[in-house]
Amino acid sequence: MLEATEHRRTTGGTTVRGRAAALLAIPLACALTVTACAGEQGGGDDLQLVADPVAVAPAAAPPVATPPGGTVLAAGAATAMAVHPGSRTLGVAVDGPPAMLLYPLDELSAPPRSVPLPGRADSLDATGEGFLAALPGAGALARISAGDGALSTVPVAGQPSGTAATGDRTLVSVRDRKAVDVLDGDRVSKSVTGQLYSADDVFTPGGRTVVLDRLRTALFDVDLDAGTVNEGLRAGDGAANAVVDRHARVLVTDARAGALLAFSADPLLLRQRYPVPGGPYGIAYDERRDLAWVTLTERNEVVGFDVGGGEPVERFRFPTVRQPDTVTVDAGSGQVMVGSATGEGIQVIAP
Template sequence: MPARLSTPLALAAAFVLVVGLAGCGSGDRHGRPDVPTVVPQMPLPAQSTTATPDGTVIGAPTLGRALVAGHGTIAAVAADGRSVSVFDAADPARPPRVVATPEVRALTRDGDGFVAVGPDSVVRIAADGTAATARLARPGLAVAVDGDDILIGTEHGHLLVLDRALHQTEDVGGFVRVDAVVVAHHDGHRQIVVLDKAQSLVTTVDPSSGGRGAALRAGNGAGTLIGDHYGRFLVANPRDGQLLGFYGDPLIMKFRFPVPGGPYGLAYDERRNLLWVSETAVNRVRAFDLSTGEPRERGGFASVRQPDSIAVDPESGAVFVLSAAGDGLQRVAR
C-alpha cells in the first residue's frame, strides 16, 4: 500500500534538511557545500528480455540517451551524445532528421524545437533542424525551458539561467549537483524545483533572488524528476523502489508509493492524466492515474531492454520508450 501522508504528518515526516542552503558549511571552489552525499543513482540494470516488447520497435542502434516528445515529433540523443535524431511521432519508421551537435546529454522541448545541453555547450534545435550553439560556463547535466528562460542544471551544483539568445543571466549555486530542473505554474506564481542526486534532495529555487527554499529528502536514491499539470513534482527512486510526489510552497511530500522494478523513466500524459513509469530492472512500463492525489495503476506493457528513457506524444497519447542498450525505439499506441 502507498504511504498516505496527511498535510501535518507530511510536514513532520518529510525530512527538512535546510532552509536556505547558504549555511551548509565550507564548500569547494565551485561553491558546493560540504555535506553528506550518496552515490548518484543510475537506472537499475535490466534483466534479459523474456517477453516480446509490445507495440512497434524501430531499429535505432546508435541511440540510447534522452528521449523527449515535441510538437508532433520525438527526439532522442545518440549514445555518444554527438547528435539528436528527430522522428515523426505519427510515423517513427520514417528516417529521422539527424542534427549534429557538440556532446550533449540532456534534452527538452522548446516550442516547435528542442534545447540540449552537455559538458561544454547548450544547443537550440529549430523545427527545421538548424542549430544554434553557445558555450556554457559550467558543465550541463539537465535543462528545462520556461517562456524566455532556459534553466540548466550543472555538475558543479549550480542552476544557470540563459535568455533566448543563449546568454547567461543568473547563476545560483550551493548544491552538490543539479541533475534535473522542473518548473510549475499555479496561482500566478512560478515554482522551480531541482533534484540533486548526490544528496537525493529536491529543493525550490528562485534564481532572481538567489534564494533556495526548504530542501526535502527524496529517499536514499532519487533518480529522475518531472512535473504534472497539477503543479506536483514526481520523483522516481530506483534504490528504494518508490515513486514520490511533492507539492506546495514550501514543498511537502504528498505520497510515497512502492514500485519495486527499479522505477526510473518518467513521462506525463496531461490530456489523459496518466503518469508513465519505466521499470528498468524488469523491462516494463506502467501507467498510474494520479487524479485522486494518490497513484492508482492503470495498466502497462512489456518494453525494450533497459528502458531508461520514455516520452508521451501529447496528441495521440502514444508512449515511446528508448532502449539504453541499443535495442531500438518502441512505440505503443494508446
C-alpha cells in the same frame, strides 16, 4: 498502498508528525529538511545520510524475456527523448556517436533525420522552435530545429544537465558548479548557488523553481529573484528522474527504494509515496490523460499510472526493449515511446 505525510511548519524548519519519518525511511525526523535541525546538530548536513554519496544509476536490466509491446524502431543507445507537439516530431538523442534523431510522429516508420551533436545529450526538452539539449561533456546547450534539423550551440560554464522554461527565460542546472543559471536568450543573466551538492535537473511547477540534487537525493526550492537556494527535502533513497504534472507537483522516481513520489512546490512538501517495485527510473507525463509513465529497468517494463486521485492507480503495463532508461509520451495521440540504453531500439506503444 499510499501513505500520507503530514507536515507542520515551525520557525526553525519543518516538524514531521504521524508516519512521515517511517514513510521516508529516514531515521531522524529533522533529516527531512536541510534547515530543520542544523542548530541542534552543530550546523551539520541533515540531508546527507552517508559519508560519500553516489548518484543513483538505473538498475541493470536482464535479457528481454517477453517481446516488447507495440513496434520497435532501429536506433542507437538512447540517452534522452522528447516530443515537439507543434511540429509533431519525436526527438531522440543517441550516443556512439552523439546525434539527434528526428522522427515524424505521424510516420514513425520513415527514416529519421540525423543531426550530429558535439557531445552526449543528458536531457532533452521541447521548445518553441524545436528541441533544447543539455550536453555536459561539451559544456554547451544545443538548439535543434524540429523543422530542418538546424543546429546551434550555446556555451555554458561547467556541465549543463537539465533545462526548463520560465516566461522568456531558460533555466539551466549545472551539475559540477552546483548552480542554476538563468539565460535571457543566449546570455547568462544570473547564477544561483548554495547548499547543492549536484544540480542535476530543474523544474518550474506552478511558477516556482525546484532543483533535483541526485547526490543528496533531494529537491531544493530556489528563489530566482533573491538569488538563493532555500530549503531542501529528501526525495527517497535514490531520486533518479522527475517531471511536473498539471497539478503543479513534481513526480520523482526513487530507483533505490522502488517508489513514485509526488511533491507540491508551494510549499515544498512530500504529498504521496507509492511503492513501485522493479527499479523505477525513467518518467514521462501525459497531461491530457493525467498519466505518469514510469520505466522499470529491473523488469524491462513500462507502467502507466493515473495520478489524478489520492494515490496512483496502475492503468497500463507493457514489456519493453532492454534497459528502458528513457521514456516520453505524445499527449496528442497518447503514444508512448521507450528508449533502450543498450541500443536495442525505440519502442512505440499505443495504449
